[in-house]
Amino acid sequence: MNKRELIRxxxxxxxxxxxxxxxxVQIIAEQAEIAVGTVYNYFxxxxxxxxxxxKVEFDKRLDILKRLKVEAISFKEKLNLFLEEHFQELETxxxxxxxxxxxxxxxxxxxxxxxxxxxxxxxxxxxxxxxxAKKKKEIRDVNSSLIANAIFYTxxxxxxxxxxxxxxxxxxxxxxxxxxxxxxxxx
Amino acid sequence: MNKRELIRxxxxxxxxxxxxxxxxVQIIAEQAEIAVGTVYNYFxxxxxxxxxxxKVEFDKRLDILKRLKVEAISFKEKLNLFLEEHFQELETxxxxxxxxxxxxxxxxxxxxxxxxxxxxxxxxxxxxxxxxAKKKKEIRDVNSSLIANAIFYTxxxxxxxxxxxxxxxxxxxxxxxxxxxxxxxxx
Amino acid sequence: MNKRELIRxxxxxxxxxxxxxxxxVQIIAEQAEIAVGTVYNYFxxxxxxxxxxxKVEFDKRLDILKRLKVEAISFKEKLNLFLEEHFQELETxxxxxxxxxxxxxxxxxxxxxxxxxxxxxxxxxxxxxxxxAKKKKEIRDVNSSLIANAIFYTxxxxxxxxxxxxxxxxxxxxxxxxxxxxxxxxx
Amino acid sequence: MNKRELIRxxxxxxxxxxxxxxxxVQIIAEQAEIAVGTVYNYFxxxxxxxxxxxKVEFDKRLDILKRLKVEAISFKEKLNLFLEEHFQELETxxxxxxxxxxxxxxxxxxxxxxxxxxxxxxxxxxxxxxxxAKKKKEIRDVNSSLIANAIFYTxxxxxxxxxxxxxxxxxxxxxxxxxxxxxxxxx
DNA sequence: GATGAATGAGATTTCATTCAT
DNA sequence: AATGAATGAAATCTCATTCAT
Numbered sequence: 200m201n202k203r204e205l206i207r208x209x210x211x212x213x214x215x216x217x218x219x220x221x222x223x224v225q226i227i228a229e230q231a232e233i234a235v236g237t238v239y240n241y242f243x244x245x246x247x248x249x250x251x252x253x254k255v256e257f258d259k260r261l262d263i264l265k266r267l268k269v270e271a272i273s274f275k276e277k278l279n280l281f282l283e284e285h286f287q288e289l290e291t292x293x294x295x296x297x298x299x300x301x302x303x304x305x306x307x308x309x310x311x312x313x314x315x316x317x318x319x320x321x322x323x324x325x326x327x328x329x330x331x332a333k334k335k336k337e338i339r340d341v342n343s344s345l346i347a348n349a350i351f352y353t354x355x356x357x358x359x360x361x362x363x364x365x366x367x368x369x370x371x372x373x374x375x376x377x378x379x380x381x382x383x384x385x386x
Numbered sequence: 387m388n389k390r391e392l393i394r395x396x397x398x399x400x401x402x403x404x405x406x407x408x409x410x411v412q413i414i415a416e417q418a419e420i421a422v423g424t425v426y427n428y429f430x431x432x433x434x435x436x437x438x439x440x441k442v443e444f445d446k447r448l449d450i451l452k453r454l455k456v457e458a459i460s461f462k463e464k465l466n467l468f469l470e471e472h473f474q475e476l477e478t479x480x481x482x483x484x485x486x487x488x489x490x491x492x493x494x495x496x497x498x499x500x501x502x503x504x505x506x507x508x509x510x511x512x513x514x515x516x517x518x519a520k521k522k523k524e525i526r527d528v529n530s531s532l533i534a535n536a537i538f539y540t541x542x543x544x545x546x547x548x549x550x551x552x553x554x555x556x557x558x559x560x561x562x563x564x565x566x567x568x569x570x571x572x573x
Numbered sequence: 574m575n576k577r578e579l580i581r582x583x584x585x586x587x588x589x590x591x592x593x594x595x596x597x598v599q600i601i602a603e604q605a606e607i608a609v610g611t612v613y614n615y616f617x618x619x620x621x622x623x624x625x626x627x628k629v630e631f632d633k634r635l636d637i638l639k640r641l642k643v644e645a646i647s648f649k650e651k652l653n654l655f656l657e658e659h660f661q662e663l664e665t666x667x668x669x670x671x672x673x674x675x676x677x678x679x680x681x682x683x684x685x686x687x688x689x690x691x692x693x694x695x696x697x698x699x700x701x702x703x704x705x706a707k708k709k710k711e712i713r714d715v716n717s718s719l720i721a722n723a724i725f726y727t728x729x730x731x732x733x734x735x736x737x738x739x740x741x742x743x744x745x746x747x748x749x750x751x752x753x754x755x756x757x758x759x760x
Numbered sequence: 761m762n763k764r765e766l767i768r769x770x771x772x773x774x775x776x777x778x779x780x781x782x783x784x785v786q787i788i789a790e791q792a793e794i795a796v797g798t799v800y801n802y803f804x805x806x807x808x809x810x811x812x813x814x815k816v817e818f819d820k821r822l823d824i825l826k827r828l829k830v831e832a833i834s835f836k837e838k839l840n841l842f843l844e845e846h847f848q849e850l851e852t853x854x855x856x857x858x859x860x861x862x863x864x865x866x867x868x869x870x871x872x873x874x875x876x877x878x879x880x881x882x883x884x885x886x887x888x889x890x891x892x893a894k895k896k897k898e899i900r901d902v903n904s905s906l907i908a909n910a911i912f913y914t915x916x917x918x919x920x921x922x923x924x925x926x927x928x929x930x931x932x933x934x935x936x937x938x939x940x941x942x943x944x945x946x947x
Numbered sequence: 948g949a950t951g952a953a954t955g956a957g958a959t960t961t962c963a964t965t966c967a968t
Numbered sequence: 969a970a971t972g973a974a975t976g977a978a979a980t981c982t983c984a985t986t987c988a989t
Contacts, residue, residue, distance in 0.1 A: 202949095218492060218496060221493075221495075223982090223984085224983080224984060225983075228951090234949060234950040234951055235984090235985085236948095236951060236985095236987085237950070239984090240948065244984075244985080300491055301491040304487055304491055304546070308404060309405060309408060341565070342562050345544075345554065345558075348544065349540050349543070349563060352542070352543020353539055355539070355543070356539020357536055359491070360535050371532075372532060375529050375532050378570070379533060379567075380566075380570065382570045383565070383566040384569070385569075410957090412959090421974060423961080423974070424974055426960065576969095590867060590869060591867055591870070592870060595870060597961090597962065607970080608971040608972055609971080609972065610964095610970065611971070613964070614970075619964090674865055676865075678865055683778070713943075719928060719932075720936065720940060722917065723914050726913055727917070729917070730912070730913020730914070730916070734909050737868060745906075749906050750906075753902070753941075753944040753945065754940075756900075756945070757939070757943045763953095784978090784979065785979080785980065785981080794953075795954045795955055796955070797955060797983080798952080798953055800981065801952070805980080805981075806979095806981090
């Protein structure tokens with residue numbers, strides 16, 4: 200594996216457990232079995248590691264949404280597929296979920312490019328899909344952007360709940376959420 | 387104003403802007419126009435300030451929910467009132483909202499008592515109300531606990547969106563959310 | 574009891590347990606059931622408390638030695654009585670012993686008047702008695718000052734050993750020490 | 761010189777002069793011409809520096825005593841050699857002596873492993889030698905452990921006296937002490 | 948490219964002392 | 969005389985980052 204990727208993955212595991220501010224670059228290096236200096240050959244500073252983590256995840260979700268957007272299926276099916284892929288992803292990488300949820304709430308002043316994209320652009324893309332569904336009367340008249348954000352926050356929140364809590368399982372949660380959201384917006 | 391309260395309020399303003407980890411106790415003291423030592427006469431450490439902030443807000447919301455629980459009105463009205471009071475609250479104290487949202491995602495390892503209560507007990511109380519509504523056939527058959535959490539995450543997320551973003555206003559957001567949630571669970 | 578005395582006695586108990594540097598003026602005040610400010614009405618600073626503790630003990634031992642010096646008994650008996658009274662004293666006030674031993678080793682730079690007196694003047698007085706005994710051929714030819722100091726260090730050291738260690742008892746230690754020292758200097 | 765050793769030696773000089781509690785880690789670093797952080801790369805905290813100082817000296821004296829114990833010479837000669845080596849050592853490193861004497865009296869609660877060893881194990885080893893001499897009738901019937909401790913306290917005390925006081929010289933002190941102790945215990 | 952010892956600014960926390968009541 | 973809340977200088981320790989090897 201290339202070093203940048205190795206560092207990213209190692210960092211995710213530690214940040215998920217400790218949080219970004221309690222994660223020491225030294226520890227990331229140790230866990231990855233490389234020297235601290237090496238980390239700085241691939242990332243200009245600690246923040247950039249977090250930024251890169253978000254960038255990778257942002258790109259993944261951007262792909263999913265772009266692909267869904269043009270597919271010739273109903274919005275309900277699109278929403279269902281989106282949830283499906285999303286929960287699939289986090290079932291595979293619970294640590295990543297933990298990082299995304301924890302660190303996506305940085306205050307404006309210190310926010311990172313990729314984090315900003317993650318919490319602004321992704322909902323915007325979903326909003327466009329909702330707007331289109333609205334025009335096709337697939338769903339009732341809603342404020343698309345607002346609802347898109349609500350959907351994202353719900354998913355993100357439930358994701359963290361599922362990751363942290365042994366009571367819930369992924370499939371059940373996904374189903375229940377799909378029902379809540381779809382009933383909430385359908386015509 | 388008593389010192390403990392002064393420190394709490396000052397800390398909220400700064401943490402909202404800078405985030406907990408970028409907030410220096412020194413700065414809180416300066417802003418509050420007291421000495422650093424004085425802060426430590428009222429809180430045993432920095433963490434305890436954050437914990438107290440959550441405790442105060444937790445208690446407020448606990449009161450609201452307990453009051454609503456026993457009132458002789460429909461669940462729909464209860465949900466509506468809860469959203470109403472909640473958005474009212476955060477319109478008055480946007481900084482507090484910002485803190486609650488940002489810092490409610492500490493990783494388990496370092497989580498604080500009051501933060502834990504905030505994200506676990508409050509949804510649990512709402513879940514009980516949902517369960518009761520379910521039995522009275524006011525709403526459809528849902529996993530109460532799961533839905534309660536979803537509602538909390540949605541509210542919390544949208545709250546931060548409204549606080550950070552000038553596009554949305556409180557009333558409109560509250561209305562739209564009420565529709566989404568109610569349609570999502572009604573019979 | 575007058576306040577100055579109350580503070581002195583309370584301070585001894587705490588310093589014996591914690592050491593001078595780990596003893597907080599606040600704690601002394603609490604233990605004595607007075608306010609911190611009150612401590613500073615009787616002592617100008619923390620150091621002065623320690624100084625006063627030593628002064629009181631210095632005066633006691635000065636009295637003993639001055640009294641012994643002029644008594645019409647053999648040096649052997651004088652030494653015996655000195656050990657007797659000394660070990661008596663520390664059996665009654667083990668905490669005081671602990672303080673005297675611990676804190677009598679401050680480096681020159683920061684030493685206190687009464688501590689200096691304690692470790693210099695007392696041995697000097699004993700030295701005079703030894704010198705006199707030497708002239709009367711009661712003991713062999715020794716360097717009086719040096720032997721006086723040796724005796725003091727031995728006593729002080731053994732005192733702390735006895736206080737800290739349940740193995741040794743006061744009487745036995747006193748006897749054994751008397752033998753060692755007397756055999757060591759007799760003619 | 762390796763850094764750990766450099767820090768140890770620098771710390772000894774400063775602690776000898778100022779005392780442990782008045783010694784700032786910052787100052788040790790400055791004197792050693794390294795950064796504060798570097799000190800903490802070699803010692804996990806300030807206490808550990810003091811502990812290490814005692815450990816090194818403890819080990820030295822342990823070696824001497826173990827060597828003497830098995831040598832085929834009279835106890836008188838052993839005692840003489842021990843005093844010889846001891847006073848030699850402290851003549852070469854007066855600052856070390858100062859530290860050992862000053863800081864060996866930490867209150868139980870805060871005592872360090874190596875300090876404890878220093879004041880307990882070394883006398884115990886000497887006690888074994890005394891016990892053996894007693895059985896061979898080289899000396900009179902004494903409480904070995906008690907006498908061993910008395911000897912150590914005498915030596916330690918006199919060492920500090922010699923270091924602090926220009927009146928006494930090492931050779932004379934050693935001779936006088938040898939006489940006092942040997943006469944004190946011989947048959 | 949890889950290393951990791953060294954750096955030092957800066958953060959948290961302590962605690963002797965003051966002084967208005 | 970007694971009080972104790974307030975003070976703030978100062979100490980310990982951390983950790984992101986650098987750079988010579």
